Amino acid sequence: MSIRTPTPSIFRPRKVVGQDVLTQNRTLFDDINRRNVLRGAISLGALSLLTGCDVSEHDSVQKVLRTVSAWNDRVQATIFRPHHLARTYSASQVVKPPRFNAYYDIENVKPIDGATWKLELAGRIDNKKPWTAEQIYQLPEQEIIIKHICVEGWDYIGQWSGPNLRDFLQRVGADLTAKYVYFVCNDDYTESIDMATALHPQTILATKYAGDVLADPFGYPLRLRTSTKLGYKNAKWIKAIEVTNDFRETFWSKQGFNWFAGI
Amino acid sequence: MTLPAVKSTHHERRLHPLPVRVMHWINAVAIFIMIGSGWKIYNDDVILGWLHFPDSLVIGKWAQYGLQWHFFGMWIFVLNGLAYLTYGIATGRFRQKLFPVSIRDIMATVSDALHFRLAHDDLTHYNAVQKILYLGVMAIGVLIVISGLALWKPVQFSELAALFGSFQATRVVHFLCMAAIVGFLLVHISLALLVPQSLVAMVTGGPVVVNGPTHPPETRPPETPPPETAVEAEATH
Numbered sequence: 001m002s003i004r005t006p007t008p009s010i011f012r013p014r015k016v017v018g019q020d021v022l023t024q025n026r027t028l029f030d031d032i033n034r035r036n037v038l039r040g041a042i043s044l045g046a047l048s049l050l051t052g053c054d055v056s057e058h059d060s061v062q063k064v065l066r067t068v069s070a071w072n073d074r075v076q077a078t079i080f081r082p083h084h085l086a087r088t089y090s091a092s093q094v095v096k097p098p099r100f101n102a103y104y105d106i107e108n109v110k111p112i113d114g115a116t117w118k119l120e121l122a123g124r125i126d127n128k129k130p131w132t133a134e135q136i137y138q139l140p141e142q143e144i145i146i147k148h149i150c151v152e153g154w155d156y157i158g159q160w161s162g163p164n165l166r167d168f169l170q171r172v173g174a175d176l177t178a179k180y181v182y183f184v185c186n187d188d189y190t191e192s193i194d195m196a197t198a199l200h201p202q203t204i205l206a207t208k209y210a211g212d213v214l215a216d217p218f219g220y221p222l223r224l225r226t227s228t229k230l231g232y233k234n235a236k237w238i239k240a241i242e243v244t245n246d247f248r249e250t251f252w253s254k255q256g257f258n259w260f261a262g263i
Numbered sequence: 264m265t266l267p268a269v270k271s272t273h274h275e276r277r278l279h280p281l282p283v284r285v286m287h288w289i290n291a292v293a294i295f296i297m298i299g300s301g302w303k304i305y306n307d308d309v310i311l312g313w314l315h316f317p318d319s320l321v322i323g324k325w326a327q328y329g330l331q332w333h334f335f336g337m338w339i340f341v342l343n344g345l346a347y348l349t350y351g352i353a354t355g356r357f358r359q360k361l362f363p364v365s366i367r368d369i370m371a372t373v374s375d376a377l378h379f380r381l382a383h384d385d386l387t388h389y390n391a392v393q394k395i396l397y398l399g400v401m402a403i404g405v406l407i408v409i410s411g412l413a414l415w416k417p418v419q420f421s422e423l424a425a426l427f428g429s430f431q432a433t434r435v436v437h438f439l440c441m442a443a444i445v446g447f448l449l450v451h452i453s454l455a456l457l458v459p460q461s462l463v464a465m466v467t468g469g470p471v472v473v474n475g476p477t478h479p480p481e482t483r484p485p486e487t488p489p490p491e492t493a494v495e496a497e498a499t500h
Contacts (some may be wrong), residue, residue, distance in 0.1 A: 003283070008458075034411060043418070054323070054324040054328065056322070056323050056324065056325075056328035056332065057324070057328070064335070065331040065332065065335055066331070068334065068335040068338070069329070069331055069334065069335075074335055076416075079416065079419050080419060081419055084418070084419065086418040086421070087418075087421060147417075147430065149417065149430060151326070151330065152307035152308040152310035152326070153306075153307060153434060154308045155304070155430050155431065157286065184276065200266045210270075227418060230420050232475065252327075255325075255327055256325075256327035256328065256330075257326075257330065258334065259335065260416075262416065263415075263416060263417050263418045263419070
């Protein structure tokens, strides 16, 4: 699997850096990544000089920064245009395969057995009967060819299809006036989106990429694709959907990433 | 005829009035936050393959901290910048200090600089190159905010984003604006250190100016004109 950056840019090197050294030293990197090791590391950052460690991590600083981030959530909800469509592209511009991204590497993906997998429903939904993959794959499909924009700065054009989320929520009798739709994933990832985004015409439960059933690394059997959020909001390997009025921190928001993450 | 003393003290102002000084230093902090955190965000997906900003120069050890600082600092930068632009236009400070600026003046200033004849004993008067640099960095400041909005909301502000072409092109514009501001800062800070009274003036307010900018004694008009006229006299000076 190539992880080459798909966007052509004259500023980007043509050859990608070899990933072998990363895979060969995985244990070492995991060890380095351990928080307690890094917490003790000395940073020479301009701000760090004042305090001896990253000032961002101080509780009082985090409180301010996260308060502003929560304020930014509200601003983003206010400027969100529920019927404004993101630009779509032609099939010839689609990057195949899509770019892999998760909080772990592609070789650590745990494939789901579509025969035994079930989608659980919870919260403010009338009909909570679980769905099999077969049932979901029989629903009417919507196809969108949209840009995936990652918070890191890269993007690519992808061709996704599957049931429209608004249609699905209506079909199961969800309370469309609730505030959030919360996703629980097979890899312990969690995500939630605001109801306005859930009801946006370009928000789908994707089952296919470029006309083929999703490959394991990209969320088989079911993932979210919405045109109005950064990449990390698009939960993969979904195993449960809950419609709720309770705000819950999600996998990345707990770590300090912006929750709304609209684009 | 001379104006009554009471009236002249009424119009007595510093070279840099208090609001300008406050906004200048707020902006300095905001720019520091935006560039440092912007470099952290940049490092996650570099535009130039050879350019990674060293960890010692970025703000935020982890990606999320860089992002938090950037989307915190943007409010300070934008609100303070709007206040500054409004103030500069409304009080006539920009018109008085930065206009007019002509090609001939620029050539003359460059020539003076090359002959080491550049005068900087009068802090109240900006030479043509200073005028161009200050006007240019303000324009870049506006462009970096517009390109930043297009990066933040390429779908919600799709009309704005379309001006730049693609998302990646917007990133390049945003990046080049940063590079231009860094270039400006290198010159700006170097000159402030070379002419320390300019740095002091941005803290204390600098020399007292009566009815706007001071004139050298030999060119001072015999009668002090009313403030509006004084402004125009200087502007065409």
